[in-house]
Amino acid sequence: MVDATQVTDPCCEHAEGPVWDPRTGRLLWVDMLAGDVLTMTPGTDRVDRHHVDSVAAVVRPRAGDGYLVAVERGFVLTDPQLRTVRRLPDLWTDPDLRMNEGGCDPAGRFYCGSMAYDTRPGAAALYRLDADLVARRVLADVTISNGIAWSPDGTLAYYVDTPTQRIDVFDYDPEQPVLTGRRPFARIESADGAPDGLTVDAEGGVWVALWGGGEVRRYAPDGRLDVRLAVPAGQVTACTFGGPELRDLYITTSRLGLEDPEPAAGALFRADPGVAGLPVTPFRD
Numbered sequence: 001m002v003d004a005t006q007v008t009d010p011c012c013e014h015a016e017g018p019v020w021d022p023r024t025g026r027l028l029w030v031d032m033l034a035g036d037v038l039t040m041t042p043g044t045d046r047v048d049r050h051h052v053d054s055v056a057a058v059v060r061p062r063a064g065d066g067y068l069v070a071v072e073r074g075f076v077l078t079d080p081q082l083r084t085v086r087r088l089p090d091l092w093t094d095p096d097l098r099m100n101e102g103g104c105d106p107a108g109r110f111y112c113g114s115m116a117y118d119t120r121p122g123a124a125a126l127y128r129l130d131a132d133l134v135a136r137r138v139l140a141d142v143t144i145s146n147g148i149a150w151s152p153d154g155t156l157a158y159y160v161d162t163p164t165q166r167i168d169v170f171d172y173d174p175e176q177p178v179l180t181g182r183r184p185f186a187r188i189e190s191a192d193g194a195p196d197g198l199t200v201d202a203e204g205g206v207w208v209a210l211w212g213g214g215e216v217r218r219y220a221p222d223g224r225l226d227v228r229l230a231v232p233a234g235q236v237t238a239c240t241f242g243g244p245e246l247r248d249l250y251i252t253t254s255r256l257g258l259e260d261p262e263p264a265a266g267a268l269f270r271a272d273p274g275v276a277g278l279p280v281t282p283f284r285d
Contacts, residue, residue, distance in 0.1 A: 002229040002271055004216075004251055010266035011038065011047055015252035016197065017058035017101060018268075019280055020242030024080075027242050028067075029252050029268065030056040037069060037082050040268070042243060050082035057099035063108060063282040068129075070099040070112045075129060077285070091127065091135055100124075101146045101197055101238070106154035107174045108284030111138070113145020113161075121163070128177070131285050138179060147198030147208065147238065151221075152278060158185060158206050160195045167195055167208055167219065186219045197238025197252075202276045209236040209251065216251055218273070229273070233265040241277020249273040 012031040015038075019028050026041045035053045040046065055072035062068055066079045073090040102112025109128055116123040126139035126148075139145075144162035150172065151158075157172040157179055169185040172178075185206070188195050193213020200206055204221040214234045218227035233253040242250050248270050255266040 002227060002273070004229060004231045004249075004269040004271040006232070006264055006267050007250075007270045008040065008047055008268040010255065010261070010264060011049075011268070012252070012254070012266045014237070014254045014256040015266060015268065016237045016254075018238055018240040018242075018250045018252050019058075019060060020240060020246065020250070020277075021061050022279065023061065025244070027240075027250055027268075028059050029238075029250075030059060030069075032057055033256070035071070037067075039082075042248070052076065052078070052082060052084065055098050058102045058112060060102075060104055060110060061280060061282040063284040068110060068283040068285070070102055070110075072098045074099070074135065075110075075112075088129075088133055088135070097123065100144065101148070103148050103150075104281040104283055105157070105172070105174055105177060106150055106281060107177065108281055109177060110283045111148050113139075113142060113148070115142075115144040119144060119163075126159075129283070133285060146196050149198055149200045149206070151200060152202060152204055158198060158200065160198060160208070162194050162196060162211070165190055165194065167198065167206060186223050186225070188213075188217075193234075193236075196236065199238075199240050200278060201241065201273070202246075202278055205275065207239050207249065207273070209238050211235055211237065211254075216249070216271075227273070229271050231269055233262050233267065233269075235265060240280075241273075246277040246279065247272070247275075249277070 053071040057070040113126040124142040146160040170179040171181040193210030235254040251269040
């Protein structure tokens with residue numbers, strides 16, 4: 001069992017979606033239901049907060065300049081200072097749905113999934129935003145669309161719909177692009193927490209945050225449980241590799257819905273995972 005150390009104060013109600021931006025040497029993550037993107041440069045105690053919208057679900061660098069942010073019902077493009085420069089058309093009108101989590105495939109297409117505020121089964125979907133800035137629904141009958149990430153060679157896509165208690169894996173051809181051959185990769189017992197955000201390391205290991213479980217787990221490429229990393233906050237939401245050599249694992253947590261939150265809930269954590277991560281693929285618009 002590896003332990004994580006606290007990096008920031010409990011600065012978020014519901015932190016999610018961490019990503020390392022190598023251009024600026026800083027970490028970005030969201031305080032989702034506050035609609036804010038947070039930034040931090042390692043080695044400093046400073047956390048900067050940038051308000052984007054009513055919801056800020058996930059942020060990714062753009063290949064040219066600035067960032068792509070998934071907001072409540074779609075996407076906005078920002079400049080490098082996280083100021084909105086373009087809002088894309090809403091994908092739905094239902095006020096009971098919001099975006100939740102996503103990531104870019106090896107070609108720079110952005111996949112992002114939704115969920116209902118009341119988490120009703122089957123109400124959500126997974127979308128793909130292409131370079132033409134048109135979003136297409138690629139997976140329906142989803143409940144809580146969560147982590148998505150690709151294997152080092154880009155031929156496998158790992159995906160979490162949280163209530164299934166599984167990480168699933170798809171075959172993937174970036175040239176098509178089509179998700180095919182969905183099958184279970186790893187199953188998590190409900191007593192151990194629920195699978196949330198995930199990331200993949202340079203060796204093909206899959207790291208998944210366990211909501212309600214107080215840990216991050218690494219599953220080897222064959223699906224075997226390999227590493228358990230303890231986090232001193234129960235509601236662990238997501239993780240990503242960062243730092244100059246991508247050898248730090250940053251972990252986000254949440255205080256959402258807790259009547260008596262743990263002292264560290266909502267803080268950012270860091271661990272030494274003993275393996276390097278993969279560079280973030282920027283959104284190519």
